[in-house]
Amino acid sequence: MKRIVFLLLICCTFLSTATVFSQVSDANIAPYAEPKDYEIGGIKVSGAEFSDENAIIAISGLKIGDKIRIPGPEISKAMKALWKLRLYTDIQIYQEKTVGEVVFLEIVVQERPRLSRHSFKGAKKSRHDDINERIDRYLLKGAIVTESTKINAKTAIEDYYKEKGYLDASVSVKEIPDEKSINAIRLEFEIDKKERIKIKDITFSGNENVNDKKLRKKLEGTKRKRRLFNASKLIKADYESDKDNIVSYYNSIGFRDALVAGDSIWRNEKGQLMMHIDINEGNRYYFGDIAWKGNSIYETERLATVLGIKNGDVYNQELLETRLRFSPDGRDVSTLYMDNGYLFFQVDPIEVAINEDSINLEIRIFEGPQATIDKVLITGNDRTHEHVIRRELRTKPGQKFSRSDIIRSQREIISLGYFNPEALGINTPVNPQRGTVDIEYQVEEKPSDQLELSAGWGGAGRGVIGTLGVTFNNFSLRNIFDRSTWSPLPQGDGQKLSVRAQTNGRFFQSYNLSFTEPWLGGKKPNSFTVAGYYTRLTNGLTKNDASFRSLDIKSFSLGLGTRLKFPDDNFISNTTLNIQTLTLNDWSTGDFSEIDGTPVTSGAYNNFSIKQTISRSSVSDPIFPRSGSRITLSGQFTLPYSKLFNRDKVYEGLSAQERFKWLEYHKWRFTAEWYSQIAGKLVVRAAAKIGMIGYYNQEIGLSPFERFVLGGDGLSNQQTGLLGYDILALRGYEVPELAASNNGGAAAFDKFTVELRYPLSLNPNATIYVLAFAEGGNSWLRFKDINPFDLRRSTGLGLRVFLPMFGTLGFDYGIGFDKPNLTSANRWSDFGKFSIVLGFEPE
Numbered sequence: 001m002k003r004i005v006f007l008l009l010i011c012c013t014f015l016s017t018a019t020v021f022s023q024v025s026d027a028n029i030a031p032y033a034e035p036k037d038y039e040i041g042g043i044k045v046s047g048a049e050f051s052d053e054n055a056i057i058a059i060s061g062l063k064i065g066d067k068i069r070i071p072g073p074e075i076s077k078a079m080k081a082l083w084k085l086r087l088y089t090d091i092q093i094y095q096e097k098t099v100g101e102v103v104f105l106e107i108v109v110q111e112r113p114r115l116s117r118h119s120f121k122g123a124k125k126s127r128h129d130d131i132n133e134r135i136d137r138y139l140l141k142g143a144i145v146t147e148s149t150k151i152n153a154k155t156a157i158e159d160y161y162k163e164k165g166y167l168d169a170s171v172s173v174k175e176i177p178d179e180k181s182i183n184a185i186r187l188e189f190e191i192d193k194k195e196r197i198k199i200k201d202i203t204f205s206g207n208e209n210v211n212d213k214k215l216r217k218k219l220e221g222t223k224r225k226r227r228l229f230n231a232s233k234l235i236k237a238d239y240e241s242d243k244d245n246i247v248s249y250y251n252s253i254g255f256r257d258a259l260v261a262g263d264s265i266w267r268n269e270k271g272q273l274m275m276h277i278d279i280n281e282g283n284r285y286y287f288g289d290i291a292w293k294g295n296s297i298y299e300t301e302r303l304a305t306v307l308g309i310k311n312g313d314v315y316n317q318e319l320l321e322t323r324l325r326f327s328p329d330g331r332d333v334s335t336l337y338m339d340n341g342y343l344f345f346q347v348d349p350i351e352v353a354i355n356e357d358s359i360n361l362e363i364r365i366f367e368g369p370q371a372t373i374d375k376v377l378i379t380g381n382d383r384t385h386e387h388v389i390r391r392e393l394r395t396k397p398g399q400k401f402s403r404s405d406i407i408r409s410q411r412e413i414i415s416l417g418y419f420n421p422e423a424l425g426i427n428t429p430v431n432p433q434r435g436t437v438d439i440e441y442q443v444e445e446k447p448s449d450q451l452e453l454s455a456g457w458g459g460a461g462r463g464v465i466g467t468l469g470v471t472f473n474n475f476s477l478r479n480i481f482d483r484s485t486w487s488p489l490p491q492g493d494g495q496k497l498s499v500r501a502q503t504n505g506r507f508f509q510s511y512n513l514s515f516t517e518p519w520l521g522g523k524k525p526n527s528f529t530v531a532g533y534y535t536r537l538t539n540g541l542t543k544n545d546a547s548f549r550s551l552d553i554k555s556f557s558l559g560l561g562t563r564l565k566f567p568d569d570n571f572i573s574n575t576t577l578n579i580q581t582l583t584l585n586d587w588s589t590g591d592f593s594e595i596d597g598t599p600v601t602s603g604a605y606n607n608f609s610i611k612q613t614i615s616r617s618s619v620s621d622p623i624f625p626r627s628g629s630r631i632t633l634s635g636q637f638t639l640p641y642s643k644l645f646n647r648d649k650v651y652e653g654l655s656a657q658e659r660f661k662w663l664e665y666h667k668w669r670f671t672a673e674w675y676s677q678i679a680g681k682l683v684v685r686a687a688a689k690i691g692m693i694g695y696y697n698q699e700i701g702l703s704p705f706e707r708f709v710l711g712g713d714g715l716s717n718q719q720t721g722l723l724g725y726d727i728l729a730l731r732g733y734e735v736p737e738l739a740a741s742n743n744g745g746a747a748a749f750d751k752f753t754v755e756l757r758y759p760l761s762l763n764p765n766a767t768i769y770v771l772a773f774a775e776g777g778n779s780w781l782r783f784k785d786i787n788p789f790d791l792r793r794s795t796g797l798g799l800r801v802f803l804p805m806f807g808t809l810g811f812d813y814g815i816g817f818d819k820p821n822l823t824s825a826n827r828w829s830d831f832g833k834f835s836i837v838l839g840f841e842p843e
């Protein structure tokens with residue numbers, strides 16, 4: 001029986017070989033029982049519409065002039081080489097003809113179909129782009145479709161859905177001939193995602209020193225389902241990273257030998273995921289003796305102080321590395337050396353002994369030579385002139401290398417607002433032979449100019465108020481006559497030019513112009529600002545009409561700012577001279593009131609003041625700050641005219657025009673903001689704002705101008721700001737709901753805010769973030785009424801979108817808790833208020 005089977009196999013082999021290799025002419029079938037040697041006289045290829053014929057011949061290994069045996073191994077070897085390409089559904093090699101001992105061969109191939117397009121069935125259109133990103137590398141239009149191609153694409157789609165929590169997702173692939181193309185097919189992926197599989201529970205064992213709740217928090221990407229909006233899905237890569245997080249946490253509390261001994265994942269009877277992690281904590285260790293070796297520049301006591309780790313502290317490898325190599329607050333040994341030029345500094349902590357639960361360390365230091373900055377290069381600034389960037393840098397050629405100077409330079413570049421902070425790169429190529437280092441700043445320009453174009457209803461009978469404004473934040477005055485630099489105006493010198501017009505014709509007109517040179521003279525950071533505006537409000541009648549009423553405000557200011565060196569160079573001083581005149585012609589709108597509530601309706605008033613501002617900012621990104629602070633203290637003063645020139649004048653009984661012809665006051669503002677990144681991209685912002693206006697002469701009393709208006713969104717009441725008031729938003733409340741702000745303005749206010757911000761996009765062309773806030777504030781008409789703890793509280797949510805061309809856009813929905821006359825009947829209708837943000841972030 002075995003012999004019969006063997007003979008049948010031999011026959012089948014001969015038959016198949018005869019099928020593969022034959023002549024075109026039946027009369028010249030090659031006698032396989034009598035192999036014969038031939039010389040290849042020619043080779044041609046048939047059936048290759050998309051493949052290169054010369055490439056097919058080359059891959060087959062058959063060459064004209066070669067000696068081959070028919071039948072023989074050369075033909076089999078050629079066919080195997082072509083089959084390995086996986087480009088063909090059939091391959092035949094024919095003996096076309098023979099001339100004596102010369103044979104002519106023909107390779108006939110049938111090509112696999114090529115991909116014309118693909119489609120999805122069972123997937124939402126919103127997911128198509130994401131799925132295509134996963135499979136585009138496998139599916140190339142016009143490429144050969146193989147089984148491997150289909151399997152890879154199928155697996156990629158299933159993996160995509162598994163990452164979304166659909167662990168049972170399945171995909172089938174259909175090949176459909178494409179009637180519109182020759183030898184082409186289209187692939188249809190039929191997706192059945194099934195139900196999302198959630199993690200029911202995650203349990204632990206072996207964790208004697210850390211409870212389950214604490215460990216679950218360390219599983220940042222692997223959460224069990226507990227809350228309505230809580231994501232719960234298993235992603236293998238995240239799960240492996242989360243197990244490392246658990247070990248890292250144990251290492252940070254002294255368990256240096258901790259490890260995940262094992263884990264198991266299974267499905268319960270409902271198909272939900274159950275997970276169990278077994279932990280081997282090991283022993284807890286403590287820092288023992290810490291010795292320093294190799295330090296000659298700094299004393300051991302200085303290094304130990306910077307390290308901040310003492311004998312008996314819980315052993316924390318992460319803290320040790322942070323204090324030795326890099327700490328965000330600059331408290332580390334490496335920064336100490338590198339700020340003094342020791343770029344080649346190296347430090348290695350070595351465990352020299354373990355005594356029971358104490359680990360003795362020897363910290364070995366290689367100080368190396370000091371490095372000097374050779375070249376400072378700037379690339380990528382195709383619009384901003386190089387000197388604008390270079391003057392902000394703390395790193396200069398010839399100086400000693402300093403890590404802190406590089407970090408500060410990076411922050412100053414971002415603060416300019418001209419470059420994408422996410423794309424800013426810094427390279428430091430080193431030349432050890434010369435002891436020098438080059439510093440290269442790679443920047444990417446982003447749009448910085450802003451356009452304001454809006455229209456709003458000005459109230460009953462007043463029509464539409466149109467606004468057109470442009471701000472060029474990277475203007476160049478010196479190139480104003482060089483047309484080649486215009487885009488649309490000359491740019492690149494870091495100057496700021498702002499022009500704004502607002503009008504609805506007869507009732508209201510306002511024109512503003514300002515120019516700022518941030519480096520007056522070009523050698524020191526001394527800013528110079530000149531600004532002016534004119535505002536006119538009327539009742540819409542002509543000047544000749546007896547009932548004509550109007551308000552005219554003319555203002556001009558000059559400002560000079562400088563960067564201070566003490567206490568540090570984050571401080572800026574700015575002094576501004578303001579000259580303003582206000583002319584009221586029977587302006588009986590109640591916008592201005594004296595302290596006794598009597599409206600100021602007519603007269604000419606002069607407001608000449610000097611404003612001194614001291615501010616400190618360590619915020620790196622002005623659009624979406626993630627760390628740092630801003631603190632500002634300002635005082636605005638007029639001369640005490642009544643004390644200097646009119647000491648004997650009696651003011652009691654005088655009209656408002658006579659009492660306030662020359663305004664006299666002192667006005668104070670304090671603002672503080674802090675930013676901190678608390679978890680991932682989540683940022684907390686805390687802010688406090690306080691202001692007050694006082695007077696020199698009690699007989700004259702409080703100025704009817706320059707007061708504070710608290711409430712609203714800071715936008716709808718901007719007209720009040722043109723009338724000499726400071727406008728401050730208080731989300732969740734309208735201005736009338738704060739009595740002092742509604743009664744001719746307040747003499748004092750306070751406001752406190754806490755925000756949680758989370759970015760949805762940090763793209764410089766569209767920075768988007770959401771926020772949740774809690775806010776409280778109040779204002780008072782008289783100083784004796786001030787109570788800083790009597791706050792009007794609110795909370796809510798908001799959205800911000802920063803577009804370089806239009807500034808900040810967004811909205812807030814605030815819920816006020818302390819509104820007056822809030823009854824159960826109107827509680828929900830008046831409880832919350834929407835606030836709109838257009839062009840700028842209100843105070």
